Amino acid sequence: MKDLKSKKAIITGGGRGLGKATAMAFAKEGIDVAITGRNEIALKATVLELESLGVKATYSVFDVGNYEEVKTGIQSIIKTFGTIDILVNNAGIAAFGSFNDMDVKQWSQIIQTNLMGMYYVTKEILPYLIDKNEGDIINVASTAGLNGNANTSAYSASKFAVIGMSESLMKEVRKNNIRVCTLTPSTIASDMSVELGIADKDSQDSVLQPEDFAELVVAGLKLPRRAMLKSAALWSTNP
Numbered sequence: 001m002k003d004l005k006s007k008k009a010i011i012t013g014g015g016r017g018l019g020k021a022t023a024m025a026f027a028k029e030g031i032d033v034a035i036t037g038r039n040e041i042a043l044k045a046t047v048l049e050l051e052s053l054g055v056k057a058t059y060s061v062f063d064v065g066n067y068e069e070v071k072t073g074i075q076s077i078i079k080t081f082g083t084i085d086i087l088v089n090n091a092g093i094a095a096f097g098s099f100n101d102m103d104v105k106q107w108s109q110i111i112q113t114n115l116m117g118m119y120y121v122t123k124e125i126l127p128y129l130i131d132k133n134e135g136d137i138i139n140v141a142s143t144a145g146l147n148g149n150a151n152t153s154a155y156s157a158s159k160f161a162v163i164g165m166s167e168s169l170m171k172e173v174r175k176n177n178i179r180v181c182t183l184t185p186s187t188i189a190s191d192m193s194v195e196l197g198i199a200d201k202d203s204q205d206s207v208l209q210p211e212d213f214a215e216l217v218v219a220g221l222k223l224p225r226r227a228m229l230k231s232a233a234l235w236s237t238n239p
């Protein structure tokens with residue numbers, strides 16, 4: 001099992017939800033963590049929690065859908081950490097609505113955040129991983145990226161695209177000792193799923209929790225470097 005202590009990670013959308021749970025799980029493994037998002041108050045509070053676990057933590061405020069902001073934000077993290085070993089592309093948004101009812105702006109924003117945001121951040125980090133001939137990229141897709149459903153056209157389109165982009169990247173950079181993993185979790189209790197009305201935060205015994213997701217991410221990273229978790233679907237035991 002690989003020791004992750006003192007690795008440096010960036011987690012987009014690390015101030016809450018799945019991203020925050022992953023940041024906390026990383027800190028428990030001794031990984032230094034940089035978290036990003038748009039809400040500085042949440043990021044600052046999470047950094048304090050991470051530091052209390054004895055690791056170095058920092059944050060950067062940027063909209064993943066804005067390439068200029070991404071470039072500046074990633075540069076500031078690289079300046080603080082000096083290097084990066086692990087990128088978790090987690091930031092994302094969701095909205096459901098019928099094909100014609102959803103307006104063009106909202107539809108485009110989902111693609112801009114979930115797909116273009118992941119592309120921009122990865123584009124800025126990849127050269128550092130290629131240079132050191134080692135790295136891990138974990139891309140958060142969804143079951144909605146495996147199957148389309150009524151009223152999920154924008155979200156499904158973004159997550160199908162994430163899966164395609166991730167698989168292409170994986171095949172491109174395996175030779176550089178970079179493992180690209182695509183995760184397709186089912187519903188997990190978070191602000192997103194509660195706001196969409198598909199999860200209830202109080203049903204802890206039956207609904208997946210962000211900590212379950214974080215455990216999967218850590219388990220994948222702990223595989224010996226010769227082995228790569230290419231993709232994984234996390235489902236709840238109870239339908």
Ligand SMILES: NC(=O)c1ccc[n+]([C@@H]2O[C@H](COP(=O)([O-])OP(=O)(O)OC[C@H]3O[C@@H](n4cnc5c(N)ncnc54)[C@H](OP(=O)(O)O)[C@@H]3O)[C@@H](O)[C@H]2O)c1
Binds near residue numbers: 190193
């Ligand atoms: N929860 C589920 O059931 C579920 C299932 C499958 C997949 N997923 C995926 O898991 C990921 C995390 O979801 P979650 O459930 O944790 O959602 P969440 O609680 O709503 O959190 C979303 C995170 O993304 C960040 N974010 C959103 N838009 C952003 C933007 N334009 N720029 C920068 N950061 C942005 C938010 O940070 P700020 O608020 O600071 O901007 C927040 O940290 C998403 O990619 C989602 O699609 C979730």
